[in-house]
Amino acid sequence: MQQPYESPGAVPVESGQAHPTRVLVVDDDPTVAEVVSGYLDRAGYLVDRAEDGPGALARAAAHWPDLVVLDLMLPGMDGLEVCRRLRGHGPVPVIMLTARGDEDDRILGLEVGADDYVTKPFSPRELVLRVESVLRRSGPPAVTRPLRSAGL
Template sequence: MANPGTASTSAPALRTRVLVVDDEVPLARLVSGYLERDGFDVATATDGHEAIAQAREWDPGVIVLDLGLPGVDGIEVCRVVRTFSDCYIIMLTARVEEIDKLIGLSVGADDYLTKPFSPRELVARVKAMLRRPRQDDTGAETADMTVGSLTIDLLAREVRLAGELVDLTRTEFDVLAVLATHPRMVFSRVQLIEAVWGATWVGDEHLVDVHIAHVRRKLGDDSTAPTFIRTVRGVGYRMGPGQ
């Protein structure tokens, strides 16, 4: 398997880099083998400090990140990585409690898998993320959309609130862009998943709720009296204030 010092020079430039972070070395090797056979450049790390250092140096496109790392855990790794990278992050957890999944996603993870999992499913998730449609190709008449004090620039992939830049992850931006591009449309969870994660994605639909909640928090949008993202009970979400 590759390491950060050699992967970028020995592999074709177009191969996507995946950093696998897990202190269970046999599992990390197994996952890496599956990813390498599918054409990815793979590096591994076994603890949080090493993961952060490799993410800075190697600049992976995807990080497969175990929650239960020794020392610096996966949540803290995810939080730190999000300060300098917008790569896709898939969180792995051996804990079945829903709160662990929600906490992991609230710091910027794009998806999660609960152990034990199929390596083939993990590879499929990675591929699905990389195939996700970019929201600058939505066919909107203008690259800039404005909802009150909120401005969304699809081409630059920037969001500004009252002129101030809002720091969103790739997934958070895509969720917001889908809603803003069709402001009168109510999206169900399934429709948002198909638009953002892709029709082949398989997992918990409540993943959408977590990302919506995170976007709302960053926008200072009160879910009980929303300015930007409205919950339509029993249906889903749409742009616009509550009534």
């Protein structure tokens, strides 16, 4: 088995600072959900889990996530519909995680609003890096200060 991935960029936040990054993992396969959650937790993310579409929407309503790792094939409501409904409530980055890897499925997932698409089987370390990448791209722009020189 692969060694756990320790991310240098997702260190838990000390109290009094901004909130830790919350990731919602939605997968009906308990083994996949546990592996993904474990790697994200070790990388410093606060992880919530749901095993079906309605549960994902309920968890998101209770604690809005900073990013969602979303299986496409879920009981109760598929991942595409979950993605649509989440995006209807507000902006949230979504990484689709699914066994359906043909081009039409990837295109549909991206058209619905997924920010990235990972097919099973996958490397948990790569998934953590993709989470970091999507969060970097979707985060607020860096605040820059004006340049000053000689009183200008």
